[in-house]
Amino acid sequence: MSGAPDPADALAIARALLRAPSVTPDAGAALDLCETALKAAGFATHRLRFEAPGTAPVENLFAKAGAGRPHLLLAGHVDVVPVGDEAAWRHAPFGGELDGGDLYGRGACDMKGAVACLIAAAAGRLRDRGAPKGAISFLLTGDEEGPAVNGTAPALEWARAQGEVFDHCLLGEPTNPDALGDMMKIGRRGSLTGRLVVDGVQGHVAYPERALNPVPALMRLMRALDGRPLDEGSAHFVASNLEFVTVDVGNPAANVIPARARATFNVRFNDRWTAASLAAELRARAAGAGAGAPWTLTFDPSNAESFVTPAGGFAALVADAAQAETGRRPEASTTGGTSDARFLKDHCEVVEFGLVGASMHGVDERAAVADIETLARIYRRIIDAVVP
Numbered sequence: 001m002s003g004a005p006d007p008a009d010a011l012a013i014a015r016a017l018l019r020a021p022s023v024t025p026d027a028g029a030a031l032d033l034c035e036t037a038l039k040a041a042g043f044a045t046h047r048l049r050f051e052a053p054g055t056a057p058v059e060n061l062f063a064k065a066g067a068g069r070p071h072l073l074l075a076g077h078v079d080v081v082p083v084g085d086e087a088a089w090r091h092a093p094f095g096g097e098l099d100g101g102d103l104y105g106r107g108a109c110d111m112k113g114a115v116a117c118l119i120a121a122a123a124g125r126l127r128d129r130g131a132p133k134g135a136i137s138f139l140l141t142g143d144e145e146g147p148a149v150n151g152t153a154p155a156l157e158w159a160r161a162q163g164e165v166f167d168h169c170l171l172g173e174p175t176n177p178d179a180l181g182d183m184m185k186i187g188r189r190g191s192l193t194g195r196l197v198v199d200g201v202q203g204h205v206a207y208p209e210r211a212l213n214p215v216p217a218l219m220r221l222m223r224a225l226d227g228r229p230l231d232e233g234s235a236h237f238v239a240s241n242l243e244f245v246t247v248d249v250g251n252p253a254a255n256v257i258p259a260r261a262r263a264t265f266n267v268r269f270n271d272r273w274t275a276a277s278l279a280a281e282l283r284a285r286a287a288g289a290g291a292g293a294p295w296t297l298t299f300d301p302s303n304a305e306s307f308v309t310p311a312g313g314f315a316a317l318v319a320d321a322a323q324a325e326t327g328r329r330p331e332a333s334t335t336g337g338t339s340d341a342r343f344l345k346d347h348c349e350v351v352e353f354g355l356v357g358a359s360m361h362g363v364d365e366r367a368a369v370a371d372i373e374t375l376a377r378i379y380r381r382i383i384d385a386v387v388p
């Protein structure tokens with residue numbers, strides 16, 4: 001074990017992880033380090049390699065200690081986004097350097113720092129209290145920042161095929177905007193993309209009776225779709241919003257009525273809708289528009305449904321743990337972009353809580369050393385409360 005960091009030392013693991021470059025999809029060396037630490041802590045480990053057609057292969061790691069229920073899943077990613085302009089960094093992006101109370105490096109907050117805290121908390125739990133009455137598992141992926149097809153989703157299917165059933169999942173994404181204890185994420189809005197196409201009849205603008213202009217028809221359809229609110233929000237979500245992202249006619253001539261006009265829109269929707277019920281509502285609005293020309297409305301198949309973890313139970317337990325260590329109760333939020341929670345939520349309830357994300361994906365990405373130590377204690381409280 002000479003040279004390997006103490007698996008219960010969050011800062012030592014975080015520094016070692018930052019020194020293992022792991023830009024998606026090449027996360028193998030960082031996963032080696034996690035696997036070594038988890039094995040030393042008493043976990044049984046499985047490396048999972050997935051390669052969907054037309055993609056680069058990606059390594060992932062599943063590790064488990066204990067058996068039965070309750071079963072707590074600790075999830076994260078060790079892949080990172082590219083460095084960008086390396087000359088702009090004050091500290092080597094893969095150096096794991098400490099300066100002024102901060103730990104610097106690509107992935108410091110998103111999210112090698114939190115992965116180190118998860119490992120240290122679980123290792124400390126096994127060291128101090130022995131075998132759990134229940135199970136603690138890790139799912140660490142190397143494909144979160146990329147296409148996310150060779151990571152968490154197939155790894156969860158593999159786990160299901162092994163008979164693994166999870167009760168709760170803690171995902172260590174950087175959820176705090178400014179200070180540790182600000183915010184946890186308990187869900188996300190869904191996303192639906194729609195495409196309107198109106199077919200007219202091309203002709204001379206001086207003889208409109210011989211043509212059918214699709215542009216006014218498209219305007220009536222667009223007005224019908226976004227003319228009134230979809231909803232007024234719900235208990236945990238802001239209102240759904242429909243945004244037109246492009247309108248395309250592509251007609252360079254000022255004296256020609258065009259043959260076709262198109263528009264594309266995206267809706268971020270809350271838990272008052274499913275993708276299917278929202279699509280039905282939008283079709284009904286379009287049908288009532290009195291467009292005056294033939295039109296079609298289609299929806300892209302790659303939609304994400306909204307989800308929310310119930311406010312009590314596990315979410316309250318995570319908030320309790322954060323409050324006990326930071327003195328502040330994190331807001332339960334459903335804002336922001338997507339994460340692997342969109343896959344995890346199909347297997348068990350999931351709450352995201354991690355480091356301060358202010359520098360994520362930026363130059364001189366960093367995490368406060370004090371935050372890393374506090375987050376490891378928060379995670380330890382969560383583990384102790386779920387798995388006796």
Ligand SMILES: [Zn+2]
Binds near residue numbers: 111173174
């Ligand atoms: Zn992340």
